[in-house]
Amino acid sequence: MVKLEIKNVTKSFVRKEAKGSTITNAIENINLSVNDGEFVCFVGPSGCGKSTLLNILAGLDKPSYGQVILNGREITETGPDRIMVFQENALFPWLKVIDNVEFGLKMAKVDKLKRREIALQYLDMMQLSKYADAYVYQLSGGMKQRVAIARSLVLDPEVLLMDEPFAALDSQTRDLLLVELQLIWAKTNKTIIFVTHNITESICLGDRVIVFTSRPGKIKKEITIEYRRPRLTEDDGLKDFQRKVLYELKSEIVHSKKYQP
Numbered sequence: 222m223v224k225l226e227i228k229n230v231t232k233s234f235v236r237k238e239a240k241g242s243t244i245t246n247a248i249e250n251i252n253l254s255v256n257d258g259e260f261v262c263f264v265g266p267s268g269c270g271k272s273t274l275l276n277i278l279a280g281l282d283k284p285s286y287g288q289v290i291l292n293g294r295e296i297t298e299t300g301p302d303r304i305m306v307f308q309e310n311a312l313f314p315w316l317k318v319i320d321n322v323e324f325g326l327k328m329a330k331v332d333k334l335k336r337r338e339i340a341l342q343y344l345d346m347m348q349l350s351k352y353a354d355a356y357v358y359q360l361s362g363g364m365k366q367r368v369a370i371a372r373s374l375v376l377d378p379e380v381l382l383m384d385e386p387f388a389a390l391d392s393q394t395r396d397l398l399l400v401e402l403q404l405i406w407a408k409t410n411k412t413i414i415f416v417t418h419n420i421t422e423s424i425c426l427g428d429r430v431i432v433f434t435s436r437p438g439k440i441k442k443e444i445t446i447e448y449r450r451p452r453l454t455e456d457d458g459l460k461d462f463q464r465k466v467l468y469e470l471k472s473e474i475v476h477s478k479k480y481q482p
Contacts, residue, residue, distance in 0.1 A: 224257040230287035246437035262423035265433030304378040310369040319353040343371040363394035
């Protein structure tokens with residue numbers, strides 16, 4: 222069942238120069254359908270518009286042309302049915318872990334006992350129960366991102382949007398979180414759209430990997446990853462998929478560097 226539809230989406234920006242203004246397309250004619258419960262990864266060269274598209278899906282930005290349809294309705298603004306997890310965890314350092322996770326539920330005026338119950342459930346899922354009363358500064362980078370994911374999941378969004386959430390982590394922590402995220406996805410059956418520069422990350426996580434061209438970003442290739450889960454970065458069986466993605470990306474990365482302003 223189709224959950225999310227991206228129809229002919231283009232995003233343009235006006236660039237002012239000495240001789241006048243020029244219009245630059247960040248993304249161009251994007252068409253994509255995402256099924257309910259599907260895990261889709263976006264990969265592409267820097268500046269190709271992956272994060273721009275994610276912001277449009279979140280309702281943080283609007284397309285210049287085209288539309289995004291969620292459950293048959295056009296997205297025109299932000300909403301609790303779509304939650305974004307950023308590279309920077311954006312946690313509140315003055316609050317304890319449990320209070321950070323409860324924050325969205327508190328804003329939604331969920332009863333105190335009920336929101337505590339829900340928050341503890343997701344902290345347990347993220348293996349953070351014993352850190353519920355810790356402060357953010359006492360946690361490692363990987364633990365902070367797990368708190369951020371738990372805070373997103375407690376609101377029970379229909380679509381989880383993730384913008385390079387593991388990019389700043391060391392490789393060992395990232396590899397552990399790749400497995401944990403797959404297990405969480407299997408438990409919750411969430412629709413997830415995940416932006417990354419890391420090919421291995423996209424192969425481990427995605428049901429499909431969507432490869433973007435250099436700017437203006439267009440969909441160049443969709444690669445379906447039919448492989449058992451949970452997937453591990455060191456699994457040799459994933460190398461053929463990695464080569465396919467790398468093959469599509471090579472020329473785009475060269476093109477992007479050649480024409481970078």
